[in-house]
Amino acid sequence: MRKGVILDSRRNGLMIDAGQIALVMSLLVAGYATVASLVGASLKVPQLTASGRFGLYTVPVLVSVSMIGVVYAFVTHEFSVRYVAENSSLSMPKVYTWVAIYAGNAGSMLYLAMVVSILSVLAVFHLRRRQPHAAAYAAGLMGLMLMFFLGVMVFLANPLERLPVIPADGQGINPLLVHFGMFIHPPLQMMGLVSVVIPFSIAMGALLAGRGGQDDWVDVARSWAMVSWLIMTVGLLLGAWWAYTILGWGGYWAWDPVENSALMPWLAMTAFVHSIMVQKRRGMFRMWNMVLIIVAVTLAQMGMFINRGGPVPSVHSFAQSTMGWLFLLFMAFTLLGSATAFVWRLDSLKSREKLDSLVSRESMFLLQNVLFLIVAFVTLWGTVFPIFSEAASDVTITVGRPFFDLVNGPILLALVFIMGVGPLLPWRRASVRTVVQALKYPASAAIVTGVVLVAAGLDKPPAIVAFATFALVITGIIHEWIRGTHSRHRRGDSYPVAFVRLISANRPRYGGYIVHLAIIMLAVGATASSFYSVQRDLVMRPGDSATLGDYSFKYLDVRSTSYRDREESVAEFEVHKGDSYLGIMRPFRAFYPDANIAGTRGAIRSTVIEDFYIVASEFDEDGRAVFRVLINPLVWWMWASGPLLILGVVVALIPQRQPAPATLRVPANVRTARA
Amino acid sequence: MLVLVAVLLALLPAIAIIYPFVRGLGHDELPEEEISSKVELGLRWDAALAGLKSAELDWSIGRLAEGDYRWLRQRYMTEASVVMKAMEIEEEQQRDLLASIERELEEARVRAPESEDAGPSTCPECSSAVQCPECGISLTAGETEDPDLPHGTSFE
Numbered sequence: 001m002r003k004g005v006i007l008d009s010r011r012n013g014l015m016i017d018a019g020q021i022a023l024v025m026s027l028l029v030a031g032y033a034t035v036a037s038l039v040g041a042s043l044k045v046p047q048l049t050a051s052g053r054f055g056l057y058t059v060p061v062l063v064s065v066s067m068i069g070v071v072y073a074f075v076t077h078e079f080s081v082r083y084v085a086e087n088s089s090l091s092m093p094k095v096y097t098w099v100a101i102y103a104g105n106a107g108s109m110l111y112l113a114m115v116v117s118i119l120s121v122l123a124v125f126h127l128r129r130r131q132p133h134a135a136a137y138a139a140g141l142m143g144l145m146l147m148f149f150l151g152v153m154v155f156l157a158n159p160l161e162r163l164p165v166i167p168a169d170g171q172g173i174n175p176l177l178v179h180f181g182m183f184i185h186p187p188l189q190m191m192g193l194v195s196v197v198i199p200f201s202i203a204m205g206a207l208l209a210g211r212g213g214q215d216d217w218v219d220v221a222r223s224w225a226m227v228s229w230l231i232m233t234v235g236l237l238l239g240a241w242w243a244y245t246i247l248g249w250g251g252y253w254a255w256d257p258v259e260n261s262a263l264m265p266w267l268a269m270t271a272f273v274h275s276i277m278v279q280k281r282r283g284m285f286r287m288w289n290m291v292l293i294i295v296a297v298t299l300a301q302m303g304m305f306i307n308r309g310g311p312v313p314s315v316h317s318f319a320q321s322t323m324g325w326l327f328l329l330f331m332a333f334t335l336l337g338s339a340t341a342f343v344w345r346l347d348s349l350k351s352r353e354k355l356d357s358l359v360s361r362e363s364m365f366l367l368q369n370v371l372f373l374i375v376a377f378v379t380l381w382g383t384v385f386p387i388f389s390e391a392a393s394d395v396t397i398t399v400g401r402p403f404f405d406l407v408n409g410p411i412l413l414a415l416v417f418i419m420g421v422g423p424l425l426p427w428r429r430a431s432v433r434t435v436v437q438a439l440k441y442p443a444s445a446a447i448v449t450g451v452v453l454v455a456a457g458l459d460k461p462p463a464i465v466a467f468a469t470f471a472l473v474i475t476g477i478i479h480e481w482i483r484g485t486h487s488r489h490r491r492g493d494s495y496p497v498a499f500v501r502l503i504s505a506n507r508p509r510y511g512g513y514i515v516h517l518a519i520i521m522l523a524v525g526a527t528a529s530s531f532y533s534v535q536r537d538l539v540m541r542p543g544d545s546a547t548l549g550d551y552s553f554k555y556l557d558v559r560s561t562s563y564r565d566r567e568e569s570v571a572e573f574e575v576h577k578g579d580s581y582l583g584i585m586r587p588f589r590a591f592y593p594d595a596n597i598a599g600t601r602g603a604i605r606s607t608v609i610e611d612f613y614i615v616a617s618e619f620d621e622d623g624r625a626v627f628r629v630l631i632n633p634l635v636w637w638m639w640a641s642g643p644l645l646i647l648g649v650v651v652a653l654i655p656q657r658q659p660a661p662a663t664l665r666v667p668a669n670v671r672t673a674r675a
Numbered sequence: 676m677l678v679l680v681a682v683l684l685a686l687l688p689a690i691a692i693i694y695p696f697v698r699g700l701g702h703d704e705l706p707e708e709e710i711s712s713k714v715e716l717g718l719r720w721d722a723a724l725a726g727l728k729s730a731e732l733d734w735s736i737g738r739l740a741e742g743d744y745r746w747l748r749q750r751y752m753t754e755a756s757v758v759m760k761a762m763e764i765e766e767e768q769q770r771d772l773l774a775s776i777e778r779e780l781e782e783a784r785v786r787a788p789e790s791e792d793a794g795p796s797t798c799p800e801c802s803s804a805v806q807c808p809e810c811g812i813s814l815t816a817g818e819t820e821d822p823d824l825p826h827g828t829s830f831e
Contacts, residue, residue: 018680029688036692046701054691061687215718281722352715426733427726428747433740483736506732 019069026062027150034143041136060117089172106159113149138205181242192232199225200297213348248600255404261303268296271372283352301331357429364422420473445475463531511652518645525638558623
């Protein structure tokens with residue numbers, strides 16, 4: 001850090017100090033809320049639980065005061081605050097204040113505390129009337145999570161800590177964060193990881209309240225699990241998009257430890273949101289679902305550990321600290337506590353019913369649980385293997401992409417297959433005739449797809465099998481929609497109205513289908529680009545031309561510009577495809593001397609068929625550089641899947657509004673909890 | 676000024692924490708436990724209804740063979756009738772509920788079963804009771820049992 005002049009007085013002290021006080025206060029209140037809720041629930045003292053709940057409601061207000069203090073310090077360039085000095089500078093545009101807040105460890109912790117506190121209040125509010133007993137325990141657990149984040153900040157990583165010597169200017173923001181994607185991806189990713197706490201607390205709260213086997217908490221838990229899953233999914237997708245557009249290596253997923261740390265809880269949560277439907281429908285898989293949500297929260301905490309200076313190197317960790325081991329300890333504590341509660345309440349989790357048949361929707365859910373966990377643990381093993389190799393032999397062996405592709409690839413394809421077949425099977429059991437009836441069109445589409453692709457000259461059998469599987473899934477979904485719409489149309493609705501009513505009458509089911517279609521879009525893009533991408537690395541000088549596939553491109557010139565914080569070189573390429581002129585493409589490379597970081601940004605021409613991608617390495621004085629040129633088929637479909645995915649989850653989450661259903665009226669002489 | 680801010684920041688949570696004790700709140704915080712068997716019966720009812728609708732939809736779009744559809748429908752209707760009996764629902768209310776179920780199934784149904792005149796069928800579990808082919812309810816009152824419980828167990 002540059003030494004500077006000690007200012008004669010610290011400006012803006014009130015806001016900073018108020019933020020400090022609020023931070024300490026929030027920790028104390030979170031602690032009280034935790035103890036009061038848990039003790040009140042276990043000793044059945046309702047006023048104590050109410051007091052804990054009310055206290056929890058004030059934590060977001062207190063954390064917000066701290067956040068306002070941090071924001072104010074950034075906006076006013078208050079470099080007496082260490083975090084501001086380390087993550088901003090006088091030249092930083094104010095718009096990047098948002099990114100700077102979570103760019104470092106302490107600020108991201110404050111952001112996480114704010115997210116957890118707000119989500120906790122919403123969840124407790126949602127849960128309290130429906131599941132009053134579970135809500136008290138759930139509130140206590142959420143408070144416990146809050147205490148961890150707040151405690152780390154108060155004692156170890158205070159975002160409002162003052163410096164003894166005030167620098168004249170700050171270090172500036174990490175230049176890799178100066179990209180539109182970084183406004184959304186890191187906060188969404190962090191929000192997704194920490195939001196797993198909510199369904200975990202609801203499930204564990206029900207378990208601690210002795211209601212784990214009652215199944216009436218399932219609806220609320222599933223809603224929150226789907227919200228958490230959606231946030232994680234969008235975060236992952238945005239991260240892949242950011243890697244593709246900004247890191248400049250032409251790819252979007254490298255099985256990097258940070259990427260894996262976000263993927264693992266997503267896998268467990270995906271299994272959970274599906275498996276819990278079986279508990280709702282059949283009163284089965286109660287133990288499975290508890291295990292899945294415990295695994296999800298453990299892996300989410302593992303993810304936070306890896307992101308925060310865990311021992312596994314990553315190309316794009318940006319919140320490095322020495323505090324990773326604290327997260328590991330808290331993860332161990334959470335896992336131990338959850339396992340203890342699970343064993344304690346094991347008897348209450350016995351299934352109400354048994355599996356009627358191996359050929360049933362329930363069996364498919366069981367299989368997907370197993371497969372998702374296998375992928376999660378294979379990914380975990382590959383991610384942490386370097387630690388064990390170093391401990392065993394002083395040699396760090398990293399596990400690269402070929403391992404993950406080889407092991408996880410087929411399992412993920414099997415999961416896609418189950419995603420297609422499972423919804424076609426009925427609950428409880430399916431005869432051979434039903435299976436044939438349900439699968440005849442999807443299976444036919446799969447076979448035809450495979451044959452057509454082979455006839456078209458495609459090689460790589462794994463990719464062909466994958467595309468055939470995707471065709472099976474899509475056909476199953478479309479076939480049901482067509483049949484269902486046609487059936488309704490026969491009753492007098494026009495086709496558009498019939499289609500809308502079909503979806504509206506079965507929102508969880510058809511919202512799920514929309515999500516499945518989005519997953520297929522993602523899978524199509526990932527498969528095509530993984531197997532059929534073509535690439536050339538070329539040394540080119542201005543004036544040189546080259547070709548790749550149907551594309552021809554001429555390196556026209558390079559322009560170098562000096563900015564205050566960087567040296568930027570922009571190459572210009574004239575690009576043709578066949579005889580068509582496509583325009584000028586401009587890949588560029590920037591070097592940030594203060595941060596000693598270089599960043600590249602590829603020039604991408606994207607269509608629904610393929611992406612043409614040029615990325616530059618370091619330029620020589622005469623403009624010579626190594627250019628990586630790629631043709632990536634069908635990548636556009638990956639990014640297009642995002643909005644459809646969001647739509648599907650929203651449709652699935654909209655509460656069903658329908659005429660009064662056939663509800664069971666309890667005889668008057670039976671006392672009830674519900675009003 | 677900072678002291679004032681600190682006091683305000685402390686007052687907010689303090690008031691919130693003390694408020695339930697002062698106002699005697701919390702009477703609905705931990706309500707008396709609903710009899711757990713009733714809760715479970717309610718959930719089983721909801722699950723049976725959801726299963727019926729799902730089977731109806733699957734069958735109406737041709738995804739479910741006739742035999743499986745009838746088997747599923749019988750299972751779910753038996754479940755519904757068992758739950759109603761266990762909840763000591765009066766006969767008139769039972770009929771209302773069954774009529775309500777049929778209305779909801781009508782929403783999903785778009786064609787009649789291929790064999791309308793199936794005639795009375797026997798309970799898939801105990802084989803001795805005779806069931807109405809339309810709604811599945813036992814035609815022999817008082818003999819419907821929960822297929823998942825040991826013979827003779829009731830939900831009292």
